[in-house]
Amino acid sequence: xxxxxxxxxxxxxxxxxxxxxxxxxxxxxxxxxxxxxxxxxxxxxxxxxxxxxxxxxxxxxxxxxxxxxxxxxxxxxxxxxxxxxxxxxxxxxxxxxxxxxxxxxxx
Amino acid sequence: xxxxxxxxxxxxxxxxxxxxxxxxxxxxxxxxxxxxxxxxxxxxxxxxxxxxxxxxxxxxxxxxxxxxxxxxxxxxxxxxxxxxxxxxxxxxxxxxxxxxxxxxxxx
Numbered sequence: 001x002x003x004x005x006x007x008x009x010x011x012x013x014x015x016x017x018x019x020x021x022x023x024x025x026x027x028x029x030x031x032x033x034x035x036x037x038x039x040x041x042x043x044x045x046x047x048x049x050x051x052x053x054x055x056x057x058x059x060x061x062x063x064x065x066x067x068x069x070x071x072x073x074x075x076x077x078x079x080x081x082x083x084x085x086x087x088x089x090x091x092x093x094x095x096x097x098x099x100x101x102x103x104x105x106x107x
Numbered sequence: 108x109x110x111x112x113x114x115x116x117x118x119x120x121x122x123x124x125x126x127x128x129x130x131x132x133x134x135x136x137x138x139x140x141x142x143x144x145x146x147x148x149x150x151x152x153x154x155x156x157x158x159x160x161x162x163x164x165x166x167x168x169x170x171x172x173x174x175x176x177x178x179x180x181x182x183x184x185x186x187x188x189x190x191x192x193x194x195x196x197x198x199x200x201x202x203x204x205x206x207x208x209x210x211x212x213x214x
Contacts, residue, residue: 002124003126003165050164096207103202
């Protein structure tokens with residue numbers, strides 16, 4: 001269940017923070033399918049996801065470089081899901097694309 | 108309840124992903140106190156937080172620059188909390204410090 005990493009910098013983090021609309025509307029099945037698809041993108045490193053019940057969700061995807069992010073953005077099923085997301089699944093979301101300069105972990 | 112942003116790039120995101128140990132052990136009160144303190148750091152832009160019950164938590168703090176991150180890391184109560192965190196509150200955590208290059212939102 002994570003957390004994934006730390007990875008060797010530099011790499012990229014795509015932070016997706018959202019509030020959902022009520023109801024599922026195929027969101028769960030689509031999210032599972034997208035997790036399978038992103039795992040096959042060359043340069044994908046891993047992802048972490050958390051959602052407070054009835055509140056904010058945060059998903060962070062880690063990628064080797066901008067090329068890997070672009071490949072994922074260009075995936076046809078991912079594109080279609082983004083369109084549905086804007087119309088059906090999300091009340092609001094914010095995306096931050098960032099270059100990771102350092103990372104560390106503890107356990 | 109968020110999500111915060113998007114802000115004007117460049118800025119920094121500090122992603123903190125964690126698994127908690129069982130029990131509270133003052134975690135809740137300390138987390139509230141730290142939220143008050145970080146809000147007063149010059150260059151702090153905002154933060155988002157989510158936790159799946161029994162699972163992963165993700166907190167992302169946004170800062171104007173490295174100086175703001177350093178100021179927050181140097182806060183004495185924050186230092187003390189990090190020490191307790193390693194000993195008492197977290198089974199495991201990973202931190203990624205990243206420079207945000209672009210961001211966008213939808214609502």
